[in-house]
Amino acid sequence: MLQSISHNSAGKSDVVAFKLAEQDFCIDIGLVREIRGWTPTTTLPHAPDYVKGVINLRGSVVTVVDLSARLGFGAATPSQRHVVIIAMHSGRIVGLLADLVSDILPINDDHIQAVPDIASNPAREFITGMITLEDGRILRKIDLAQLLPAAPGAEI
Amino acid sequence: MSDMDEFREMFFVECDELLEVLANGLRQMEAPGFDKETVHAVFRAVHSVKGGAAAFGLTTLVTFAHRFETVLDLVRSDRLEVTPQIMALAHRCSDCLTDLVTSARAQVDPDESRVDALLSELDALITPEDDEGPIEFVPLTLDFGGPLDFDLPPPMPAAPPAPGLEIAMTPGHQLYRSGNDPQALIAALHKLGPVAVALETAGVAALADWSPEEPGLAWRITITGASYDDVAAVFEFVEDCCALTISEAPVEDRPEPCDDPLPEPAPAPPVAVAVEAPGPTVVPPANAPANASAEAPQSAATIRVALDRVDRLMNMIGELVIKEAMLSQVIQTAGLHEQPDVVAGLDAIRQLAGDIQESVMSIRAQPLKLVFQRMHRILREAADATGKPVRLVTIGEQTEVDKTMIERLIDPLTHMIRNSVDHGLEDSVTRQRLGKPVEGTITLSAAHRSGRVQIEVSDDGGGINRPRVRQIAEDRGLIAPGANLSPAEIDQLLFLPGFSSKDEVSALSGRGVGLDVVRREIMALGGRVMIQSTEGVGTTFSIALPLTLAVLEGMLIQLGDQTMVLPITAVQETLRPEDRMLHGVGHGTRLLSNRGELIPIIDLGATFGLEAPGALDSGVLIVVETDSRKRAAFRVDGIFDQRQVVIKSLEQNYGRVPGVSAATILGDGKIALIIDPEEIVLSLSNDQGRRLAAMASNG
Numbered sequence: 001m002l003q004s005i006s007h008n009s010a011g012k013s014d015v016v017a018f019k020l021a022e023q024d025f026c027i028d029i030g031l032v033r034e035i036r037g038w039t040p041t042t043t044l045p046h047a048p049d050y051v052k053g054v055i056n057l058r059g060s061v062v063t064v065v066d067l068s069a070r071l072g073f074g075a076a077t078p079s080q081r082h083v084v085i086i087a088m089h090s091g092r093i094v095g096l097l098a099d100l101v102s103d104i105l106p107i108n109d110d111h112i113q114a115v116p117d118i119a120s121n122p123a124r125e126f127i128t129g130m131i132t133l134e135d136g137r138i139l140r141k142i143d144l145a146q147l148l149p150a151a152p153g154a155e156i
Numbered sequence: 157m158s159d160m161d162e163f164r165e166m167f168f169v170e171c172d173e174l175l176e177v178l179a180n181g182l183r184q185m186e187a188p189g190f191d192k193e194t195v196h197a198v199f200r201a202v203h204s205v206k207g208g209a210a211a212f213g214l215t216t217l218v219t220f221a222h223r224f225e226t227v228l229d230l231v232r233s234d235r236l237e238v239t240p241q242i243m244a245l246a247h248r249c250s251d252c253l254t255d256l257v258t259s260a261r262a263q264v265d266p267d268e269s270r271v272d273a274l275l276s277e278l279d280a281l282i283t284p285e286d287d288e289g290p291i292e293f294v295p296l297t298l299d300f301g302g303p304l305d306f307d308l309p310p311p312m313p314a315a316p317p318a319p320g321l322e323i324a325m326t327p328g329h330q331l332y333r334s335g336n337d338p339q340a341l342i343a344a345l346h347k348l349g350p351v352a353v354a355l356e357t358a359g360v361a362a363l364a365d366w367s368p369e370e371p372g373l374a375w376r377i378t379i380t381g382a383s384y385d386d387v388a389a390v391f392e393f394v395e396d397c398c399a400l401t402i403s404e405a406p407v408e409d410r411p412e413p414c415d416d417p418l419p420e421p422a423p424a425p426p427v428a429v430a431v432e433a434p435g436p437t438v439v440p441p442a443n444a445p446a447n448a449s450a451e452a453p454q455s456a457a458t459i460r461v462a463l464d465r466v467d468r469l470m471n472m473i474g475e476l477v478i479k480e481a482m483l484s485q486v487i488q489t490a491g492l493h494e495q496p497d498v499v500a501g502l503d504a505i506r507q508l509a510g511d512i513q514e515s516v517m518s519i520r521a522q523p524l525k526l527v528f529q530r531m532h533r534i535l536r537e538a539a540d541a542t543g544k545p546v547r548l549v550t551i552g553e554q555t556e557v558d559k560t561m562i563e564r565l566i567d568p569l570t571h572m573i574r575n576s577v578d579h580g581l582e583d584s585v586t587r588q589r590l591g592k593p594v595e596g597t598i599t600l601s602a603a604h605r606s607g608r609v610q611i612e613v614s615d616d617g618g619g620i621n622r623p624r625v626r627q628i629a630e631d632r633g634l635i636a637p638g639a640n641l642s643p644a645e646i647d648q649l650l651f652l653p654g655f656s657s658k659d660e661v662s663a664l665s666g667r668g669v670g671l672d673v674v675r676r677e678i679m680a681l682g683g684r685v686m687i688q689s690t691e692g693v694g695t696t697f698s699i700a701l702p703l704t705l706a707v708l709e710g711m712l713i714q715l716g717d718q719t720m721v722l723p724i725t726a727v728q729e730t731l732r733p734e735d736r737m738l739h740g741v742g743h744g745t746r747l748l749s750n751r752g753e754l755i756p757i758i759d760l761g762a763t764f765g766l767e768a769p770g771a772l773d774s775g776v777l778i779v780v781e782t783d784s785r786k787r788a789a790f791r792v793d794g795i796f797d798q799r800q801v802v803i804k805s806l807e808q809n810y811g812r813v814p815g816v817s818a819a820t821i822l823g824d825g826k827i828a829l830i831i832d833p834e835e836i837v838l839s840l841s842n843d844q845g846r847r848l849a850a851m852a853s854n855g
Contacts (some may be wrong), residue, residue, distance in 0.1 A: 040826070041827075042718060042819075042826055042827040042828065042829065043718055043766060044810070044813055044816075044829070045765050045766060045813060045814070045815065045816065045829075046764070046765060046813060046814055047764075047813070051810075054806070054809075055827065055829045056811065056825050056827050058803070059471065059474070059475045059478075059804070059821065060474070060807065060808070060809065061804050061806050061809055061810065061819045061827055063809055063810040067358070081457035090646065092808070092809050092810075093809050094809065098808055134568065148431045
């Protein structure tokens with residue numbers, strides 16, 4: 001669960017909203033370190049299919065997770081237009097591959113609704129809440145902890 | 157009270173150094189015709205430990221150090237002859253002192269019985285008139301309001317009263333005009349004996365009345381041990397141009413003798429305030445070189461720095477090297493590489509980055525001496541425990557290794573030394589029967605060899621008893637009965653967990669650790685261990701280590717569209733195979749026949765799941781040898797470079813990847829994975845290899 005929501009005032013927090021397969025998602029801004037353009041990754045052997053590989057972020061080796069594959073939309077074919085959101089979670093840095101970042105929005109905590117009971121959808125386990133915006137859009141709030149790959153086993 | 161803790165810590169760090177000087181000095185004293193200065197250094201070390209310990213109220217430590225010091229003083233003053241027995245005792249005392257410091261540091265009670273036993277041995281050497289009586293050290297409680305006093309007054313033999321002379325000198329303007337200099341005069345006096353100099357400024361006129369032509373300074377100099385005539389001779393040429401009196405000094409003005417060899421600085425001569433004076437500036441000739449030379453010879457200034465700061469610097473330089481490579485690539489693509497000033501500038505940066513990298517690595521580098529010195533003690537204890545007379549010969553103590561490695565080498569080396577004494581050397585009776593010298597020799601050597609550090613522990617014992625090793629391995633189910641093993645493979649069995657070549661577990665090595673632990677620790681350092689043994693002649697363990705944990709010499713290889721790095725240390729040779737060298741075994745398995753040896757071929761790209769198995773005639777085969785001496789041929793698509801790469805952790809942000817040890821960043825900013833050949837070979841080779849691998853990973 002997300003613990004480190006950054007409150008800019010009581011009950012309010014900022015989120016970074018991004019698009020993926022024509023749907024709107026967001027993550028807490030406190031977790032976001034920077035947003036970069038897509039750069040080719042180095043493939044990791046024996047990695048889960050949603051792990052695109054690793055990139056060099058100023059000397060650190062950072063895993064890039066293909067959100068589209070992770071959420072069940074199928075593997076993305078990244079282009080120059082794609083973005084990588086660099087996020088930090090419990091000491092680990094991870095890059096999230098998304099179609100584009102749309103805005104940074106202040107969110108009232110009361111506006112976050114629980115996810116309705118939906119059929120077993122891979123997205124279900126990664127989304128912690130739904131936020132209806134005034135313009136009618138719906139933001140799906142992502143739980144970073146669930147998204148990250150577990151450390152793979154030691155066996156080849 | 158954190159200040160107190162800090163002082164304590166400082167004291168213990170200092171102790172470590174002093175104990176090292178002590179241990180080192182004692183060893184030097186064993187050599188015939190040792191330098192007298194060595195004894196002084198040893199004495200000073202014990203004395204300083206005592207002084208510091210007294211300040212912290214460590215009574216047992218003080219008592220022991222004092223008695224030890226008394227005996228050393230006897231040696232120092234030639235009242236006690238240096239015999240092997242005395243030296244053995246001194247070594248044991250040095251060990252005991254080390255332990256006392258260690259227990260004081262950990263704030264646990266020291267082993268009093270051992271201390272008492274040694275104390276009575278020491279007492280036996282001290283005749284009543286040698287002793288300076290009971291120690292009247294009152295533990296100083298540290299009070300941070302006042303000045304700190306760590307060093308206690310040394311037990312100094314009362315110096316016979318030396319004739320002292322007092323010189324009063326008031327130079328007139330003629331003295332300066334004739335080109336003379338009071339400083340030179342004082343320096344000349346200093347050669348005659350210890351001097352104390354006081355500057356008197358009473359004669360200096362107030363600024364308003366001051367005339368640059370009229371000197372106002374006067375000196376009062378006390379000198380001991382010089383004759384009137386000698387002193388007068390110094391002033392012979394200036395007598396006319398200064399007011400000079402030379403007289404007997406009153407007793408209380410006599411300066412302390414300065415030839416004290418103890419570390420305490422000679423009492424500073426009471427030099428008064430330096431005043432801007434007419435004529436040449438006067439530099440007080442305090443503590444002239446004669447005193448400085450009495451100090452221990454290690455005079456190079458050092459600073460203590462937290463290792464992580466150096467690590468950070470190292471990381472940044474790694475980045476710099478990568479950025480430099482990126483820049484040169486950009487310049488190449490932009491077509492600027494023919495501009496002479498761009499090329500020259502880039503070359504200069506490259507050179508500089510390389511130099512900085514080397515300098516930082518050398519900051520982290522430390523001589524292996526520290527580890528080797530410890531091994532002397534380990535050997536002594538091992539020899540005592542087994543009752544085998546052994547001596548340790550060390551070669552190449554100055555070989556430098558990364559600081560982090562030094563610390564992590566202590567355990568494996570300790571174990572190997574113990575192992576050599578316990579299992580390697582025969583007992584005295586057997587040695588005598590075989591016509592070998594009764595005293596066994598263990599040689600610990602270190603050397604730099606082609607970018608690696610080679611450390612060897614060799615004994616002149618009986619060598620590995622291979623039939624027995626084999627029998628034990630079979631009995632314990634480590635190998636199949638009748639397995640076809642080469643002598644080298646049999647030796648390798650010693651590294652299996654649970655293997656002990658001794659039937660009965662001895663007090664020394666039956667501590668639940670075996671050579672498998674040694675091997676694992678060395679491998680964790682990126683090194684490898686090998687054994688060589690000749691029956692009846694001895695056994696040699698060789699450890700090959702990288703110079704640093706931060707940089708690795710790698711071969712850049714192509715696998716599909718990925719670049720990977722293969723550590724060069726594993727690479728034996730590379731070749732383009734011809735058909736006649738390839739042999740299929742069953743379905744899908746291929747062997748390379750290379751100079752009569754059959755080596756399994758592993759398609760790296762397919763192993764990593766990066767591409768479908770490639771045809772053998774389109775790629776290159778790299779023959780690798782792992783730490784456990786297993787060979788395999790890696791099929792790769794191409795080889796294109798060999799260079800030093802900066803090692804980056806993959807586990808920090810991702811996790812472990814099978815067959816990959818770490819990552820690095822290439823010149824174009826991309827990440828390349830560093831292959832772990834050992835893991836790949838062991839996991840894919842034959843059944844026996846798999847069993848060895850499983851055992852190694854379980855142990």
